[in-house]
Amino acid sequence: MxxxxxxxxxxxxxxxxxxxxxxxxxxxxxxxxxxxxxxxxxxxxxxxxxxxxxxxxxRQEAMDAELSRPVNQPLTSKPASVSPAADSVVKRGRASDEYKAGMLKALRSNFKQVSNVLQEGVDADGGYLVPEEYDDRLIDVLKEENIMRSLGNIITTSGEHKINIAATKPAAAWIEEGGALSFGEATFDQILLDAHKLHVAIKVTEELLYDAQFPLENYIIDQFGKALANAEEDAFLNGTGRGQPLGLFAETGGGTAALSATSVTADHLMQLIYTLKRPYRKSAKFIMHDKLVAAIRQLKDNNGVYLWQPALTSGEPDKLLGYDVYTSPFCPEGKIAFGDYSYYNIGDRGTRSFKQLTELFAGNGMIGYVAKERVDGKLILPEAVQILTITGSKSAKS
Structure with a gap:
């Protein structure tokens, strides 16, 4: 054969x-x-x-091998419990299950039962660092609620973060053969990301705290996350830079004031798009107040087709003239921003932490909790974002 x-x-x-x-x-x-x-x-x-x-x-050999296998494989040893894979990552420190359980136990006992595993998270004024799993979930809430965290560039800093910016750039010049070279000077600037403290406090009744069936950690994360996200988004858009981040719409240090109009028109929107330099238009998006959307959705082209393009799938942003549109209740009603928001840098200093207030609300049978973070935000290139200011009525005109 x-x-x-x-x-x-x-x-x-x-x-x-x-x-x-x-x-x-x-x-x-x-x-x-x-x-x-x-x-x-x-x-x-x-x-x-x-x-x-x-x-x-x-194919014949493969079929012979398949048919030669026994229908039932007899047990030749005692069943054993499945052990974790040898190469699995062991969670340690604040990421460990012990730290998570210790934090939940401390929350439910008014921090009277503080285990040694939590001691590594104690800061100078009595707070406890959020377990890493909780911190990730809190970050998810911040991103979902805060459009600037989804659009901006997030940096985790351990100290004052310096960003070097090219203030002037060298230019090329034609010269004759054998001619003298001309030298330009490249100058640089620096933008500093500091750390401004933001906190949120809530009160929880003792009944909820001691009820084992109540998902305490989910409630706290959800409430803290929404409150922090709203405060952050307001500061990232309107902040003055004094004790808070410098906002996108700040008169000094924010986006570039490109146009001014008394009403929203298709011509002004088109002009706003092409005021932005070509490299930034590749990833550019609109940000505006919800009240402006109603006016802009009425704009049509010469063929009677609406300029606004609703999203085809749920969760995706709508489009205006081919660019994504994001809305925020904190955006000034009379301004529209268009640009590449990856040049807005958000600096998270360290991680978030919890703190409990036992005596302040003891007479009311409640326990207070405080979450705090340190964060800063700045637009490092003002030319990357152009702003249209509407000085008169917010109504649209075709």
Whole structure:
């Protein structure tokens, strides 16, 4: 019986012979005579037939192996518990399950039962660092509620963060052959990301705190996350830079004031788009107040087609003139921003922490909790965001 290996050897020999025949029988024009062409065609057909036979035998061997397996595999040893994979990552520190359980236990006991595992998270004024799993979930809430966290560039800092900016750029110049070189000066500027403290406090009744069925951690994360996100978004858009981040719409340090109009028109929106330099338009988006949307959705082109394009799938932003639109209740009603918001840098200093207030509300049977964070935000390139200011009525005109 011919084996698969033997057929493979025959195919290899036939292929080498075919290649040698082809090279030796080419004419001066690089072609084959009719007789040699017929011979080479037969050699190719033999190789194809061998390949088909090899494939047939391989399928046959696979089928024999499948059918030879026993229907039931007998147990040859005692069942054992499944152990975790050797290469699995062991969570340590604030990411460990022990720290998470310790934090929940401390919350439910008014921090009277503080285990050693929490001692690593104690800060100077009695707070406890949020477990990493909780911190990730809180970040998710901040991103979902805060449009600037989803659009901006987030940096985790451990100290004052310096960002170097090219204030002036060198320019190329034509010179004659043998002519003297002209030198320009490249100057640089720095933007500092500091850390401004933001906190939120809530009160929880003792009944809720001691009820084991109540998902305390989910409630706190949800309430803290929404409150922090709203305060952050307001500051990232309107902040003065004094004790808070510097906002996108700040008169000094914010986006570039490009246009001013008394009403929203299609021409002004088109002009706003092309006021932004071409490299920034690749990732540009609109930000505006919800009240402006009603006016802009009425704009039509010369064919009567609305300029506003609703999203085709849930969760995706609507589009205006082909660019994504984001709305915020904290955006000034008379301003529209258009630009690449990845140049807005958000600096998170360290991580967030909890703190409990036991005595302040003791007479009311309640426990207070405080979450705090330190964050800063600045637009590092004002030219990356152009702003249209509407000075008069917010109504739209085609």
């Amino acid at each position: 011919t084996t698969v290996n033997e057929l493979r050897e025959k195919r290899a020999t036939a292929w080498n012979a075919a290649k040698a025949f082809l090279e030796s029988r080419r004419t001066d024009k690089g072609t084959l005579t009719a007789e040699d062409d017929a011979t080479y065609t037969r050699m190719e057909q033999d190789i194809t037939d061998l390949s088909k036979e090899i494939a047939r035998l391989e």
